[in-house]
Amino acid sequence: MLLTSLLLAAAQPAAATSPNRAAERALFKQVVEAQTVAGKPAEFRKLTTLLTAEFRKAGLTTIIKDHDNTQTLIARWKAPKPSGKKPILLMAHMDVVEAKAADWKNPPFQFREEDGFYLGRGSSDNKAALTGLVLALQKLKASGWTPGRDIIVLFTGDEETGMKSVKRASTEWRDLIDAEYALNFDAGGGALYRDGRIDAYYMQVAEKTYADFKLTAVNEGGHSSAPQPDNAIYALAGALKNLEEYRFEPMINPATRAFFERIAAGDKGGFGELITKWLADPTDRRTADLLEANEPGYTRTRCVATQLSGGHAPNALPQRAEANVNCRIFPGVSFDQVKADLQRVAGKDVTVTLDTESSTPATDVSPLRDDLVTAYRDAVRTRFPAATIIPVQSAGATDGAYLRSVGIPVYGVGGLWGYLTEPSNAHGLDERVVVEGFHDQVPIIADLLRRVGS
Numbered sequence: 001m002l003l004t005s006l007l008l009a010a011a012q013p014a015a016a017t018s019p020n021r022a023a024e025r026a027l028f029k030q031v032v033e034a035q036t037v038a039g040k041p042a043e044f045r046k047l048t049t050l051l052t053a054e055f056r057k058a059g060l061t062t063i064i065k066d067h068d069n070t071q072t073l074i075a076r077w078k079a080p081k082p083s084g085k086k087p088i089l090l091m092a093h094m095d096v097v098e099a100k101a102a103d104w105k106n107p108p109f110q111f112r113e114e115d116g117f118y119l120g121r122g123s124s125d126n127k128a129a130l131t132g133l134v135l136a137l138q139k140l141k142a143s144g145w146t147p148g149r150d151i152i153v154l155f156t157g158d159e160e161t162g163m164k165s166v167k168r169a170s171t172e173w174r175d176l177i178d179a180e181y182a183l184n185f186d187a188g189g190g191a192l193y194r195d196g197r198i199d200a201y202y203m204q205v206a207e208k209t210y211a212d213f214k215l216t217a218v219n220e221g222g223h224s225s226a227p228q229p230d231n232a233i234y235a236l237a238g239a240l241k242n243l244e245e246y247r248f249e250p251m252i253n254p255a256t257r258a259f260f261e262r263i264a265a266g267d268k269g270g271f272g273e274l275i276t277k278w279l280a281d282p283t284d285r286r287t288a289d290l291l292e293a294n295e296p297g298y299t300r301t302r303c304v305a306t307q308l309s310g311g312h313a314p315n316a317l318p319q320r321a322e323a324n325v326n327c328r329i330f331p332g333v334s335f336d337q338v339k340a341d342l343q344r345v346a347g348k349d350v351t352v353t354l355d356t357e358s359s360t361p362a363t364d365v366s367p368l369r370d371d372l373v374t375a376y377r378d379a380v381r382t383r384f385p386a387a388t389i390i391p392v393q394s395a396g397a398t399d400g401a402y403l404r405s406v407g408i409p410v411y412g413v414g415g416l417w418g419y420l421t422e423p424s425n426a427h428g429l430d431e432r433v434v435v436e437g438f439h440d441q442v443p444i445i446a447d448l449l450r451r452v453g454s
Helices: 021-033 041-057 123-143 164-170 232-245 254-266 270-280 285-294 335-346 370-380 400-405 435-453
Strands: 061-067 070-077 088-093 112-114 117-119 151-156 181-184 189-192 198-207 209-218 302-310 320-329 351-355 389-394 410-412 417-419 432-434
Touching: 021 041, 021 117, 021 123, 021 435, 041 061, 041 070, 041 123, 041 151, 061 164, 070 164, 088 123, 088 400, 088 435, 117 123, 117 435, 123 151, 123 432, 123 435, 151 164, 164 400, 181 400, 198 254, 198 370, 198 400, 209 232, 209 335, 232 302, 232 320, 232 335, 254 270, 254 389, 270 285, 320 335, 335 351, 370 389, 370 435, 400 410, 417 432, 417 435, 432 435
Parallel strands: 088 151, 088 181, 181 410, 189 417, 198 389
Antiparallel strands: 061 070, 070 151, 112 117, 117 432, 189 198, 198 410, 209 320, 209 351, 302 320
8 A cells, every 4th residue: 555654844944936826817717707607608618719829839739629508628738849748638517506696795706815725616616726726727838848758737617516627538538538547636635733833745546436215105195184005295304314313334445445544543542543443454344433433424325305395285195205315425336235235224115216317426545646646746756845645535526437438547635735624615605725835736737737748
């Protein structure tokens, strides 16, 4: 297993002051203030026009794909003297989650700086990393460096919704994005303590599969004055109560083992002992359940009810009741297996079906590559000399799942860092990124691309 221990730096060097800091901030402001939410194609056109001009500064040519009420941008930096190696694909997404202005203290798409943070909808997910990637490519171009293999960029327009951009890229546009592997800047990144110590940088090598299942109870119904022993709402309620109490089998893979080993190495108390106990026997359900209370989503598949509907009139027995159950499925577990488990839990009066349109492909762990782990570590250490790279599995879903499903390994290698105890509020109110973390990522990403792209 690669790099499962962590050395904490007692102190870190002072934040580097980029000579291009004002220009970096200005570009980030423009990117954040483009309101690239679902259903606003003009805002996507505004952003892709801006990004095309910025890529031109870096020497990349771009193709814009209009589709599905959004846009996808594909850019390429052709190697002037190709080494024969396959291209590397760089990934991020342009779209953001919708924001209700009435809920925000300031307009959500108004970029601002406050208390050491840059704020605005999409600043954390995923526009800081997207902007950092563009700036890093410009930095490499300005330095006179040229790649020894083609570098391809894929910026999708609907990662937060239908993921049709990456579906098309992995199939009908495969020739435009085919690569040896992909570097995903919607995953990975670093974490610091407020006192300046580095926790670690994390490389995402796996992610759970996203899937929605429908739990449906049907009945002939009737008049509410004459209740029957079978009732669609009661049947569904019983199934959901069973689901609330159910726990899937605990599981482990190289990414989650490395993650837990890292925590155990730094925790000599009761929680560290609990992890050590579970690592010795990952089939131990009781210990896995205790771990889930502190680190939810990392020891098994998890499913939770998220939407509910039922009945057709207040004075009629319900003819139908339905719930959406959202599952985050552990890599290597099939949809059929999860469906069978849910059906067993729901019982005979409830039917379980998979919503195939909403599901991401089921994928396994991308193989750890010593060369890539080393390149990422060495790039990060240009800023944080004691940093260690920890392979991890994401509980959430990204575009990376679609590329893994067609044989392109994907690695989350974000250069951005944030504070451990201060959330970015991604998808929430006052979404933000640390100012220094945003600017630090640019030389880190540039150094990483120089190492892997030669």
